Amino acid sequence: MNRLFELSSTGQHLLELAEKVADEVCAVHAVDVDSAGRFPHEAIAALQEQRLLGAYAPVDLGGYGASITDIAAICHALGQRCSSTAMIFAMHQIQMACLVHHGLDNDALCEEIRMIAEGQQLVASATTELGVGGDVRTSLCAADVGESTFTVRKEASVISYADFAEAILVTARRGNDSASSDQVIALARKDQTTLTPISNWDTLGMRGTCSIGYVLETQGSSQHVLPLPYADISSQTMLPVSHIVWASLWLGIATDAVTRARTFLRTSARKTLDRTPPIASSVAAVFGDLEMIRATVLAAVKQYEATRSDLSTPMSTGDSLRISLLKTSVSVAVRRIVVDCLEICGIAGYRNDTPYSVGRHLRDTHSAALMVHNERILTNMGRLLCVYKED
Amino acid sequence: MAPSGTSTSTSTNSSKGNDVNGVVRNTLLAHGKLITAIEGVTDEADLYDAGLTSMSTVTVMLALEDAFDVEFPETLLSRKTFSSISSIEAALTAFLTPDL
Numbered sequence: 001m002n003r004l005f006e007l008s009s010t011g012q013h014l015l016e017l018a019e020k021v022a023d024e025v026c027a028v029h030a031v032d033v034d035s036a037g038r039f040p041h042e043a044i045a046a047l048q049e050q051r052l053l054g055a056y057a058p059v060d061l062g063g064y065g066a067s068i069t070d071i072a073a074i075c076h077a078l079g080q081r082c083s084s085t086a087m088i089f090a091m092h093q094i095q096m097a098c099l100v101h102h103g104l105d106n107d108a109l110c111e112e113i114r115m116i117a118e119g120q121q122l123v124a125s126a127t128t129e130l131g132v133g134g135d136v137r138t139s140l141c142a143a144d145v146g147e148s149t150f151t152v153r154k155e156a157s158v159i160s161y162a163d164f165a166e167a168i169l170v171t172a173r174r175g176n177d178s179a180s181s182d183q184v185i186a187l188a189r190k191d192q193t194t195l196t197p198i199s200n201w202d203t204l205g206m207r208g209t210c211s212i213g214y215v216l217e218t219q220g221s222s223q224h225v226l227p228l229p230y231a232d233i234s235s236q237t238m239l240p241v242s243h244i245v246w247a248s249l250w251l252g253i254a255t256d257a258v259t260r261a262r263t264f265l266r267t268s269a270r271k272t273l274d275r276t277p278p279i280a281s282s283v284a285a286v287f288g289d290l291e292m293i294r295a296t297v298l299a300a301v302k303q304y305e306a307t308r309s310d311l312s313t314p315m316s317t318g319d320s321l322r323i324s325l326l327k328t329s330v331s332v333a334v335r336r337i338v339v340d341c342l343e344i345c346g347i348a349g350y351r352n353d354t355p356y357s358v359g360r361h362l363r364d365t366h367s368a369a370l371m372v373h374n375e376r377i378l379t380n381m382g383r384l385l386c387v388y389k390e391d
Numbered sequence: 392m393a394p395s396g397t398s399t400s401t402s403t404n405s406s407k408g409n410d411v412n413g414v415v416r417n418t419l420l421a422h423g424k425l426i427t428a429i430e431g432v433t434d435e436a437d438l439y440d441a442g443l444t445s446m447s448t449v450t451v452m453l454a455l456e457d458a459f460d461v462e463f464p465e466t467l468l469s470r471k472t473f474s475s476i477s478s479i480e481a482a483l484t485a486f487l488t489p490d491l
Contacts, residue, residue, distance in 0.1 A: 137444070174440075178440070179425075179439075179442030180442075181439070181443075181444040182439060182440055182442065229439065231470070232470070235470070314469060316466075316469075317468050317469070318465070380446060383449050384449055386453060387449055387453060387465060387468060388465050389464070390465065
């Protein structure tokens with residue numbers, strides 16, 4: 001399997017476990033998960049068996065104490081075999097990163113992290129809401145935080161894999177009088193939460209993520225409201241980690257498409273020994289394009305790891321600009337690469353029953369530009385560039 | 392950011408500080424999209440609690456650049472700088488009077 005990141009011995013070990021799951025389980029069920037639009041039970045169970053769901057939790061709380069680089073490497077590996085599994089793993093680890101980065105000072109949240117890691121529980125996310133036009137930094141619903149409990153009722157337009165998760169991180173306004181941008185994020189326990197489905201998930205791609213909308217009603221311990229404002233958690237952890245793990249798994253999908261195109265070339269070359277197949281130059285071009293994204297993702301992860309050591313210092317404007325645009329640039333680039341691979345493989349790539357099929361890759365990578373729409377991010381970053389002056 | 396401007400930012404006997412304070416308040420009124428009336432926002436109050444967003448800080452910064460006819464370094468655009476009127480004022484004062 002294709003590798004990208006330089007890993008510690010722990011990371012190396014975790015990647016080997018993940019590659020085994022990817023090759024032996026994800027690869028076997030990916031087509032069925034996609035065609036049936038069902039949750040990848042087998043792959044998630046295999047990740048649980050290898051204790052990878054709790055990987056980001058500290059060792060003393062039952063995890064592996066993995067780094068963001070380690071998590072990105074796993075997403076990259078899973079993405080090469082099953083996009084939906086990789087996306088579910090990635091989204092779960094984003095929630096883990098929020099809890100681990102911003103919850104360790106709180107005993108009750110530490111206990112939750114321990115329960116999640118030891119029980120290999122899946123954590124989902126309810127950040128989007130009906131009526132705010134997809135802007136996760138705006139909430140209509142408000143948390144009602146009392147002495148001992150908090151309650152939230154949220155019309156969440158999407159909560160991916162909620163039916164299979166045991167906890168959900170939910171955003172809401174800090175209180176009834178708070179501005180729409182003055183948000184908190186809280187851990188809702190599934191057994192204290194009612195979920196009423198309001199939509200289904202029958203999509204072009206990423207069909208196994210089961211990203212259904214729900215009305216969420218929860219009551220939990222007020223200790224489970226993360227102390228830091230969501231604005232800070234978002235800018236320091238949720239946004240950068242999301243963009244890194246997404247970019248890594250999208251790269252994984254594109255990498256597998258390029259692998260298929262390269263296999264197609266080698267097969268063709270063996271049939272025409274005395275001349276180079278005409279597609280060879282296109283394969284060389286797409287190989288180069290893939291290399292460019294690899295370098296971009298690698299640089300972004302390294303940069304985040306360098307700043308992550310001090311979470312109390314907010315990310316600089318330049319760093320947050322770059323990490324935001326990582327998502328928009330990589331999402332478009334992977335889609336283009338898969339289209340190029342389709343053109344290289346021709347009808348063999350277009351068919352769904354050959355070793356060169358890239359239809360699923362094409363459909364799955366189309367989600368990249370649309371989930372948190374690139375246009376919104378580009379508009380916001382364009383606004384920021386009105387005052388940003390550094391080179 | 393040098394904290395040199397902080398001492399004058401909330402006092403009433405510095406005309407320089409008051410000018411900056413007034414401009415900051417007028418700019419927040421016009422572009423901050425606050426949910427609280429600007430008269431009710433104290434110099435130390437948390438502007439994010441009052442409804443300021445990261446995107447409205449960009450508008451406020453552009454308007455301040457226009458008001459003072461300068462280009463501020465983007466280090467001023469930090470969430471911390473825009474957390475209160477006094478911290479914006481302190482940052483602006485330090486930038487506008489670099490030799491103090």
